[in-house]
Amino acid sequence: MTFIITSAKNPEIQKVRKLISTTSFRKEHQLCVLEHRAAIFEMIKTRPSLIQTIYCVEGDEIPYKCTRVSSHVMLAMSSLKTPPGVLAVIKIPRYSWKEYEQNADLILVLEGIQTSGNVGAILRNAAAFGVGAVYCVGTSDPYHPESIRASTGTLFKVPIFSCELSELISLKKNRTFWGLQAGASQSLSDTSFEGKNAFVLGAEGRGLSIGIKEILNLNLLQIEMSEEVESLNVAVSSGILLYNLNTLRTQ
Numbered sequence: 001m002t003f004i005i006t007s008a009k010n011p012e013i014q015k016v017r018k019l020i021s022t023t024s025f026r027k028e029h030q031l032c033v034l035e036h037r038a039a040i041f042e043m044i045k046t047r048p049s050l051i052q053t054i055y056c057v058e059g060d061e062i063p064y065k066c067t068r069v070s071s072h073v074m075l076a077m078s079s080l081k082t083p084p085g086v087l088a089v090i091k092i093p094r095y096s097w098k099e100y101e102q103n104a105d106l107i108l109v110l111e112g113i114q115t116s117g118n119v120g121a122i123l124r125n126a127a128a129f130g131v132g133a134v135y136c137v138g139t140s141d142p143y144h145p146e147s148i149r150a151s152t153g154t155l156f157k158v159p160i161f162s163c164e165l166s167e168l169i170s171l172k173k174n175r176t177f178w179g180l181q182a183g184a185s186q187s188l189s190d191t192s193f194e195g196k197n198a199f200v201l202g203a204e205g206r207g208l209s210i211g212i213k214e215i216l217n218l219n220l221l222q223i224e225m226s227e228e229v230e231s232l233n234v235a236v237s238s239g240i241l242l243y244n245l246n247t248l249r250t251q
Helices: 011-021 023-029 037-046 071-077 097-103 116-128 145-151 165-172 210-215 234-250
Strands: 031-034 051-057 067-069 086-091 106-111 133-137 160-163 175-180 196-202 219-222
Touching: 011 023, 011 031, 011 071, 011 086, 023 031, 031 037, 031 145, 037 051, 037 086, 051 071, 067 071, 106 116, 106 165, 116 133, 116 145, 116 234, 133 165, 160 165, 165 175, 165 210, 196 234
Parallel strands: 051 067, 106 133, 106 196, 133 160, 175 196, 175 219
Antiparallel strands: 031 086, 051 086
């Protein structure tokens, strides 16, 4: 007889809820929650070592050992109004700072971006265009449910580091730092990029801080666009930037 969790007060279910709702709890346990069915199935195929537990509703066929829950428990534990019937607790990947400091040809730095959906969309763009690593400074937790959702689970394909501004200084060795800023005198489309490069994206509205400009000695770039529009959404800007860089690499 298959055991099915039928109470939302079950300690396991309460832990999942806390992983979804509390950043500090995710960091303490180095776990997060994935609620994207296709991404879970891909994780089963490609990175099963990251899976701690998969929960699925009774009757759903999953090609992996899972803990069965009733449909009302799945609804109670999920952050979605309409859960996909499967939910996975995933171990947050750990990466070697030194390895990517030395070897990543292209990195992104996200400074002060507080909208989780934007963070997730940027990480999806990073995965799509071969970014070597992403460094988050004063930025919303990349493993927040909204970020994971916006990335459609692709954030697990990109090495992510959360760090302090001072820690970025070590990345300057043999690498040129650039910052996207509306109104900068240099244009993205008129610039060539050789060797190892890092690109810094700041929060919408505030933009890049004076501190990060000075510490990293940023070369400022703008995306050319109509004068009638002052700026673009930061996730959209990241897509334009990375598409242009990818085009230059493949020419």
